Amino acid sequence: MTAQGEAGALAASLAELKAYLRIAMSDEDAVLAGLLRSAAALCEGFIGQWLIVREARETVSGDGRWQRLSARPVAAILDVRAVDGAGGEEALPPERYAIDIDASGEAWVRTRAVSDGRRLWVRYRAGMAEDMNGLPEAIRQGIVRLAADHYAARSGEGAAPPAVVSALWRPWRRMRLA
Template identity: 25%
Template sequence: MIPNLLTAPALEPVSLDEAKAWLRIDATDEDPLLAALIVSARLTLEAYTRRFFVTQSWRMRLDAWPAQTLRRGALAIPFAPFRSLSAVRVYESGDVARTLDSASFRAAPARDAGRVVFLSPPPKPGRPFDGIEIDLVAGYGDSPADTPEPLRRAILALVGHWHENRGDAGDASAPLPTIAMALAKPFRRERLT
């Protein structure tokens, strides 16, 4: 599966003013840096928790339907929280995209990863690579307040840590600061292998 971001979040879960209040900063000269740290902290914590904090649109590209999808009639959506499915397209021979009728599948929102249940077997793609495109929406909601408060606090803790430790030649693979990890850990989706 190849994921592609279609629409980034319109707002961050933490505002610049919230970050400045957290850090006790009144001046505006570091606003661009703090804004960049907020985005970086969100992306880092989204990767750590394997969840999207604010509404964003993604496209999944598959070469073919996984074997279990064809056997069971369902496809797992690895994005969480899963909000909605926008479209399912299958490329037929000649690279012609066919959008599946929304009546041919069901996709209910889920606080965790979702799934698409096909009411009839989905058509096989007519090309060997990227033959299936699935457009979906994931995230807790459109408003920063929709992001759970511990995750918002984890962003602030990480922004504070990075702000205080600028320019330190630390290990890039070092773990997250303890407070940020403790706040985010209950939301972490473990990988099943």
């Protein structure tokens, strides 16, 4: 299952983007903020990591095998519950499950009890930084450059994103092999 988490904070500031575009007026702030959110989502997809720490909820198999959580880097696992087919939940005490978070932020969870057909509902926090100031400068600069490129291309001209954006993000790219 895919982690569900709601992005809230921007990964780069509106002021940075406006300065880059040399825009002084505030009449297009909503459009620019949307472009920043879109560029940040594309960045997360490209590098395979969440940027700003946020809470996630994910349902995984409760069959006793290690289950990898999909968001990363995981900062903390907050709650593990067993969920039956009817949707009934039971909070699991720590002795009934095991968790592992490695140095790169990959996280796994499994039940220690014999499987009874229930699934695990896991609530956790994942992301690279608590706010935009904690992100590497190259990631923020790539987000600003991509948002600016989308702003410039809004008249309908379809062009490939600047290669510099992927060059800025590539050092943080994490890929999983199937």
